Amino acid sequence: MNTTGIHFIDELALAEKTVFIRCDFNVPLDSDGNITDDTRIQAALPTIKRAIDGGAKVILASHLGRPKGKFNEKYSMLPVGERLRELLGYEIIIPEDVMDSHVDFLLENLDPKKQIILLENLRFNPGEKKNDPEFAARLASLANVYVNDAFGTAHRAHASTYGMVKHFDQKTKVRVGGYLIKRELEQLGQLLDRPERPFIAVMGGAKVSDKLSVLLSLVDRVQGLVIGGAMAYTFLKAKGVEVGASRVEDDLLDDAQAILRRATQSKVEVHLPVDHVIVENFDDEKGITTPDEAIPEGMMALDIGPKTQLLYANVLTDAQTVFWNGPMGVFERDAFAAGTFAVAQAIALSDAKSIVGGGDSASAIQKAGLKEEITHVSTGGGASLEFVEGRKLPGVEALRAHHEFDLG
Numbered sequence: 001m002n003t004t005g006i007h008f009i010d011e012l013a014l015a016e017k018t019v020f021i022r023c024d025f026n027v028p029l030d031s032d033g034n035i036t037d038d039t040r041i042q043a044a045l046p047t048i049k050r051a052i053d054g055g056a057k058v059i060l061a062s063h064l065g066r067p068k069g070k071f072n073e074k075y076s077m078l079p080v081g082e083r084l085r086e087l088l089g090y091e092i093i094i095p096e097d098v099m100d101s102h103v104d105f106l107l108e109n110l111d112p113k114k115q116i117i118l119l120e121n122l123r124f125n126p127g128e129k130k131n132d133p134e135f136a137a138r139l140a141s142l143a144n145v146y147v148n149d150a151f152g153t154a155h156r157a158h159a160s161t162y163g164m165v166k167h168f169d170q171k172t173k174v175r176v177g178g179y180l181i182k183r184e185l186e187q188l189g190q191l192l193d194r195p196e197r198p199f200i201a202v203m204g205g206a207k208v209s210d211k212l213s214v215l216l217s218l219v220d221r222v223q224g225l226v227i228g229g230a231m232a233y234t235f236l237k238a239k240g241v242e243v244g245a246s247r248v249e250d251d252l253l254d255d256a257q258a259i260l261r262r263a264t265q266s267k268v269e270v271h272l273p274v275d276h277v278i279v280e281n282f283d284d285e286k287g288i289t290t291p292d293e294a295i296p297e298g299m300m301a302l303d304i305g306p307k308t309q310l311l312y313a314n315v316l317t318d319a320q321t322v323f324w325n326g327p328m329g330v331f332e333r334d335a336f337a338a339g340t341f342a343v344a345q346a347i348a349l350s351d352a353k354s355i356v357g358g359g360d361s362a363s364a365i366q367k368a369g370l371k372e373e374i375t376h377v378s379t380g381g382g383a384s385l386e387f388v389e390g391r392k393l394p395g396v397e398a399l400r401a402h403h404e405f406d407l408g
């Protein structure tokens with residue numbers, strides 16, 4: 001990853017400054033509004049602490065869920081504020097509407113040693129997703145340092161990740177990346193920049209369509225492609241294997257064939273399941289294991305079978321670099337989670353530099369207690385895929401600073 005022109009928060013003196021930190025507080029909540037996993041809040045702490053310890057006034061901002069441009073209590077930042085208060089011991093002030101001039105008053109009178117402002121869910125304002133210039137300008141007016149630490153939304157050109165950033169283009173009004181984004185760029189960047197071979201990509205999940213472009217990009221760069229999850233059945237069908245009633249994207253059979261052809265041309269091995277755990281109905285509680293790759297008529301595969309687990313583990317043993325995105329089966333249900341956990345275990349056991357794209361694979365790693373064994377678990381699902389594909393992320397590109405920097 002070319003980080004030329006990107007400065008990071010550790011390069012700045014922050015005393016007397018007002019720092020706007022775009023965080024990723026898009027945490028999962030239960031039906032009572034309790035945070036079920038605070039990993040993303042914990043992950044933001046180093047950057048927040050750097051700002052408060054540096055003596056800055058701090059404004060935190062994030063989106064949470066999909067409130068569709070209007071206030072919805074269900075997606076309020078209140079639980080995030082409460083958790084931040086517990087973790088930092090600071091009073092967390094949450095103004096209702098950032099457009100209200102009351103926020104300027106709060107900011108003016110903020111005690112940087114005791115208080116932090118946390119803006120309400122940015123997506124309560126329709127201007128956030130639309131990248132509305134007025135909304136972006138208002139956000140930018142609040143601070144003289146902009147920090148982006150929300151890698152998970154770096155692939156979106158929204159007001160808080162993109163539009164407001166261009167306002168920080170003066171010696172005394174600057175834009176930088178936070179610690180989290182810095183680590184993501186360093187770690188994921190190594191996958192683009194001559195990764196150690198063999199480089200094996202493990203791709204799973206629901207749809208080929210979501211991952212088509214990353215598959216096309218990876219097939220020329222890896223030495224092996226391991227495919228699982230529902231995606232595998234489109235590939236197996238493209239090869240003429242019976243897949244029964246398994247989930248298949250018929251309109252992508254040609255694309256799957258094209259990927260397989262390109263892999264053959266590039267001498268890249270594509271590993272597909274050789275056995276499966278199948279059910280008659282999606283809701284069946286238990287599955288049965290097939291003896292080989294064929295799936296009987298009317299049956300659907302919900303996980304890779306034990307032979308495939310071994311095969312995939314073997315492929316991963318020799319890897320020097322691994323990128324994993326997407327579960328091998330319906331891992332949310334215990335009866336179909338074995339394949340995903342076997343792959344997680346194999347990646348953890350290998351000596352490879354291992355990078356796990358966010359989302360389901362990250363939660364499988366977490367659930368299996370294997371996080372410590374993985375080189376880097378990305379906080380961004382979609383963002384990490386786009387990055388690995390080699391696409392430029394608007395939130396990262398916007399950080400490149402061409403102006404003179406007063407770092408002191």
Ligand code: AMP
Pocket residue numbers: 204205206207210228229230231247301302303325326327328329330331332359360
């Ligand atoms: P993705 O968001 O694309 O990574 O897909 C994750 C989803 O794919 C999970 O909710 C899994 O339950 C689902 N999934 C994985 N394997 C299968 C399968 N064989 N059949 C149906 N759904 C699957």
